[in-house]
Amino acid sequence: MLKSCLQCGNQFEITNEDKDFYQMMDVPEPTRCYFCRMIRRISYRNEHHLYHRKCDFSGKNIISAFSPDKTFPVYDIDVWWSDKWDPLSFGREFDFGKPFFDQFFELRGQVPRLALQQQKPMVNSDYCHCASRNRNCYLVFSSNRCEDCYHGTWINESKNCVDNLNLLKCELCYECVGCRECYNSMFCLDSVNCRDSFFLRNCMGCSNCFGCSNLHQKSYMLFNEQKPKDEFEEFIAEFNTKSFAAVRSMLEKMGAKLSGITVKENHAVNAHGCFGDYLRNCKNAYYCFECDDAEDIRYCMCIETANNCADYSYWGRNAERIYECQACGNDVFNLRFCNICWDGCRDLTYCDHCFSSENCFGCIGLKKNKYCILNKQYSKDEYSELAARIIEHMKKHNEFGEFFPMNKSNFAYNESLAIEHMPLSREQAGKLGLSWKDDIDEKPKVEKIIPAELLPDSIDDIPDDILNWAIECEATKRPFRIVKQELEFYRRMKLPIPHFHPDERHRRRMALRNPRRLWKRPCMKCGKEMETTYAPDRQEIVYCERCYLAEVY
Template identity: 45%
Template sequence: MQKTCTQCKSAFTVPKEDQKFYEMISPVFGGKKYSIPPPTLCPDCRRQRRLAWRNEKRLYRRKCDFSGQTILSIYSPDKPFKVYEQDIWHSDKWDPMSFGRDFDFNRIFFDQWDELHHAVPLPSMNLRFQNQNSDFTNLSARNKDCYLIFASNDNEECLYSTFIHRSHRIMDCFFTFDSESCYECVDCYESNNLLFSEFCKNCFDSALLYSCQGCSNCIGCVNLANKKYHILNLPVSKEEFEKQFALIKNPAMRREALNKREQLRLTLPHKYMAGFGSENCTGDHISYSRNVKDSYDITYSEDCRYCVWFHKAKSCYDCYGWALPGELGLENHLLGNNFYNVAFSESCTNDVSNILYCRYCENGSKDLFGCIGLQHKQYCIFNKQYSQQEYEALVPKIIEHMKKSGEFGEFFPHRLSPYGYNETVAQEYFPLEESKVKAKGWNWRDAVDESPQAEKIISGDQLPDAIDQTPDEILDWAVKCEVTGKLFKIQKAELKFYRDFGLPVPRRCFDQRHLDRMALRNPRKLWDRQCAKCQKPIATSYSPDRPEIVYCESCYVNTVF
């Protein structure tokens, strides 16, 4: 089926297998199936719409609308929503059912849902629990002594990182797991004392590595396995390694070494898709999965498409995070911990099933439609309780009403997002100027946050190259980012990390450093091209106009290993 995206106007295809999935997951009431129509947006615009509901990193001080206490929240104080501190929100001190209301068939669904959304209190943070001394985190669990880490679990003494898990004392990392004492690493696993490296596993005491495994005491190497004391893929003495390892901590020397590594990298093959142990998959960063298509950062999943950041998921389309496990999902954001048959919903977790168009519904809730903030509930519409018979009679009528208005089959629109577009991950992957966002009728946060209080402001490009030249007083200063001009403070634990590892204080703010790390990964987009060695057709995140040499998996393995 050929369609034209109603948002970007590009042509896209709805394959037959997608159509079969939509029919399979369509709800059934009274023996009648209420078919979900094919999407009106292309896959990229659908993902953009979901990401406009994902505020990962913007934290604000505001009042809890229950206690009046100052709290941290992902909702800025100017937002017209009621926000409760997370522990209060999960308690029995209030009743979300008290906001229940009837459905009005004279109005469209989304406008009525939006009114309920503004009435029901929202939790101050998203999925943050069992943390110790880790207040400045979001989408986080079981972390200890961490600061500004996001979508990250089971870490200790980690700072300024996103998507890190089971790690200790790492900083400025992205998608780094089971590691210790790492700095500025992207897609690294089971590593220790690894600096400025990408796509590495089981590497130690090294820097500037790219796609290496089992290496130690190496600098600037690419595609190496089980090597020791190598620089730019050539063997060196222990003394030469130690000399160069000390030098690369100087920013100018590191840039020079990185340029040499990049020259080497472009002469060596790259695997068409990151990941391993998968069958019949397309996308990037997919491991131990089968029949997963057009998806990214997926593990132990099967029969999924257009998904991102999913673990142990089955039969899901157009979902972003996180499963563990889950089955049958369509057009959801943040869905996990044993869900079944959930569609067009946001932040619904813990044994939920058979729910449509819900937000923040949790803990065994099932058979819900258009609800917000419910736990352990069944047969509810707009937070109002019904009998099973009443529920199964009313929901089909609402679906038919939504079909007439063109709402059924659509995720929550941009205009209903509780965040400004520039506060969300959508801005990271689909950046837009303020004028274009507002022209679309989407939200934008105009408010300017207060700059940090500081005795002195120092420009990032004036910071010393050597950490031993950086005084303790820098903790009282504000640093002006050399790219954005944004002021930021250096934390005490952060300064200790730099001194322990002999690293200079960064010249760029956390947001810019995060974007720099994001740029080291390929885009979440596929192109058709041929393996540079055997000419086999491949679908890869390396666009044809890029300079890398790209191999299919078999040619890559046979060449590199």
């Protein structure tokens, strides 16, 4: 059945499988298309912006994803998890004379929020958010079990990596995107088990290769040509990785070569009956992106180990029956319309920042609670009866079945992840009633600032004093700093220091990852119709899986 999206007006389909899922979850059909639903959810996620502020309980200086101007209280992680405050003290009666969301947001304005989403143990990693079990990491987001990593998103179990996106089990990698089990490699894309290499794309099991694509188990390949070892080494020495100008011109050269590269229609690995992209070990994933080890999932993104879920973005790890949720995970079951609910949560509806709780509705900031509505305690029977009545009440106000509205997000649109997937200007956001934050950067506490283009070209000529300077981004003019450990990494790896603000570096890496959208286009070899994340205007030669395998292997 085709429906018209209430947000963007585009037609979207509700399949029979969708209907079965909505029935199982006891929710009405969605009124918005997949993309608008996804944007609405991730407008509740601030992944990259951290601020200095005070803990509203202790007055202590802390780092938080919530800027100091937020009107609700924010508590330091240790205080938040302690018994020093009681979320039920904010509890209130449900008022059938008012819409649910009005009452929910009134409550949300008063309940303390957790400064950062971190799961312990975290060692010396204060500037990490949406993260767990990291050691000596700095500005690392949506990343777990990493050590000595700086500036990275969605990196797991990696060591000594700087400026990367989507890594698993990598070491000494720099500016890599979508790589697994790589070692000492720079500027590599979608490559697995490669080492001592530069500028690779779709390579597997390679070592000492430079500027290559679609290679398997090769060494000493230069721009896809076999070279004698000494000739290859001579090239590397001459290339001079220490020079920003040399690296930049090579990046430009590699960009210009894109039109000659053959790629597979998607990036799936061991995916059966799936439709989407970047799926690994998945079965029956429909319109899903960036998911691992999942089964029977629909319209999901960035989740792992999940089954029977739909419209679910971020996290997972043993999640079942989750619908329209954001940042929920770790043994969660039957959650509907929830934001940031973890650790054994079950049977929650419209909850935010609740942990290890069961059978709650419209609650915020609960820890190990049961049978609560708007943070007020009920008996089991009272709870069931009242929750059912509230759902009927919400249906009358067209509220039930919708995730929290975008204009009620805790974050400004440009602070949230939504802007990465649907870029809007300040004016466009304003027209949609979305807030905007102008002072997204804190002023660096330094007296000296240097435009990036005036930095010495080679890392050899960068003095230690650079740590006392702010660098002005070449592209955005936003000031940024580098920390001592980063400088040590660049020196050790013989790499120049970056000229761009970390957000700009992240944006450029994101551009190397295909968008979470599908386009119909024919295979450029056999003409078979495909649905792919490669937009029709992309420069690469896009083949269906069969033609790609025949060509490359």
